[in-house]
Amino acid sequence: MVKPKKPIGTTAQNIDKKAAESAIFADSEGRIGLRIHAKPGAKKSCVVAIGESEIDVSIGAAPREGAANEELISYLMAALGLRKNELQFDKGAKSRSKVVLIETKRLTIDEVPLISATAQPELCDAYETVERKFNCGPRGYPLHFGLRNCLVFNNQTIIDKFTPKGREFVGCSTRCLVKSILNISEFSTSCAQVQEEAFKSHVDCYLNCDFCDVCKTEKLAFLKSYDWTDFLSFAALQQVFAIVRKCGVFGCFRVFDF
Structure with a gap:
């Protein structure tokens, strides 16, 4: 089961107001944030749309016992070529509106939209x-x-x-x-x-x-x-x-x- 890691600092302190409202943002520590609206129970995990304030992601797993979170992390790893330790939930691990933080030097914020x-x-x-x-x-x-x-x-x-x-x-x-x-x-x-x-x-x-x-x-x-x-x-x-x-x-x- 994927558990949210303790955030490094306070997200609200790291993100300016405009970035906080964006689907994809960068904080002051160089991490990339993804604001995700999860839709579990789908046939296949995929990005449905990248909007201004959220990324709609269908998740090929039911929302039971952390299965949907596990599948979301696995999907992001495969889609963006990341390791598991480079992804963490900042908030929303138990809700459909989530913020996932990416901490890596192998991906730029401009490359994230290619997830779709x-x-x-x-x-x-x-x-x-x-x-x-x-x-x-x-x-x-x-x-x-x-x-x-x-x-x-x-x-x-x-x-x-x-x-x-x-x-x-x-x-x-x-x-x-x-x-x-x-x-x-x-x-x-x-x-x-x-x-x-x-x-x-x-x-x-x-x-x-x-x-x-x-x-x-x-x-x-x-x-x-x-x-x-x-x-x-x-x-x-x-x-x-x-x-x-x-x-x-x-x-x-x-x-x-x-």
Whole structure:
């Protein structure tokens, strides 16, 4: 059973007000703090979202006799490449809102968001949920485009083709697109509307996840990942042109600027 270690000093004295409200912060002693909202009882441990004030983490263990805490520590060790003695609970060991402190010289605060840059194929189940509601068929958006590409970009072999910055984009855009398709399914009345609205969401999700910067260094990874026949449809081309307008034709789309 993982027991909270006695904090070194008082957290409130080490963190300024702004940092105290952040999901990821650094204290005056150089430790990294993670403010976590734990969701035990999940099928698999993974980061669901990194918000401004908390990191939502699904935990693949029940909240009984410290099992969820053990699994959370094990997950953070694997995701961030840390040793057990480099992690400690500062508070919240017995609640769902927790603060975990990281004391190591092998990790910087800028690298922590990459915790979400691992394959999360379970997120792709959302497309099957939408398909069951609308029955668009094997050539419809939920299965043919949404699910298929979601699984491609949540294959660890594909993710490993990207740099850390690129992997962060993949995780961010996946979560954004999944959230969007679920929202779209709430108000749509037909498969055609699902497809139209879903393609529109690609533009916002890509831009909000910094595609214009990421594409400058990730061209080869994208080229090796996409099925380019997907871009033969009018709806997909509209999506591409919208992104090009925002990023600039000579920004990241110069073919020979690898």
